[in-house]
Amino acid sequence: MTATQLGLxxxxxxxxxxxxxxxxxxxxxxxxxxxxxVAGRFLDGKLDVSRLTGRDRG
Incomplete structure (x- = not known):
């Protein structure tokens, strides 16, 4: 079970x-x-929150 499924x-x-x-x-x-x-997607690394915070990774 992935973190996304567990979070859901x-x-x-x-x-x-x-x-x-x-x-x-x-x-x-x-x-x-x-x-x-959403929390599960974030924990799985499948949700990029840098676009929401305005920060770029490089």
């Missing part, structure tokens, strides 16, 4: 733990899943 599953689990029930819970799970996915 962790985000989904946290979303379910934080809010359970109805449409607001769906949105919370969606947001936490997206956050987990």
């Amino acid at each position: 599953l962790t985000g989904l689990a946290l979303g379910l733990a934080v809010a359970f029930g109805g449409f607001p819970a769906f949105l919370a799970v969606l947001v936490f899943g997206a956050i987990g996915w």
Whole structure:
């Protein structure tokens, strides 16, 4: 299991733990899943945040 997959599953689990029930819970799970996915991509080295921070690598 890659860090991206682990991050996505962790985000989904946290979303379910934080809010359970109805449409607001769906949105919370969606947001936490997206956050987990982005964190996992960053940990896998597949997300380049230098473009977001304005710094170049060379």
